[in-house]
Amino acid sequence: MGLSMAMALPAAAGDRRAVSGFAPWTAPADAGMPRGLVAQSDHERARQGVQSGQLRPLRQILAGIQNNFYGRQLNSSVNQYGGSWVYNVTWLTPQGNVLNIVVDGQSGRILNVAGQGAGAARR
Secondary structure: OHHHHHHHOOOOOOOOOOOOOOOOOOOOOOOOOOOOOOOOOHHHHHHHHHHHOOOOOHHHHHHHHHHHEOOEEEEEEEEEEOOEEEEEEEEEOOOOOEEEEEEEOOOOOEEEEEOOOHHHHEO
């Protein structure tokens, strides 16, 4: 019903609709960023956050995780949740399990650990 309704609506003057019937949309460059931080990628966003003092460097975050868990980093990203910046780190344990670890970007405190084998990977 939603798709047929959207396609049935008359297009506004100058509206460039995609073949699917939905107008293209892009977020503003500063969407979700604290004032003064405008970034295109996780890397750029993290770099600007570290320079402004709003984020700890990723190497510090990873060192904190290594102090608590055996294993190594597979991937990481920086996101904003409820006004706080967090690192989402995907961690591979020696047992081959994958953990998703959420770390406060400013304090470095581990907020959440999800995944099978988290207990066995703790130091």
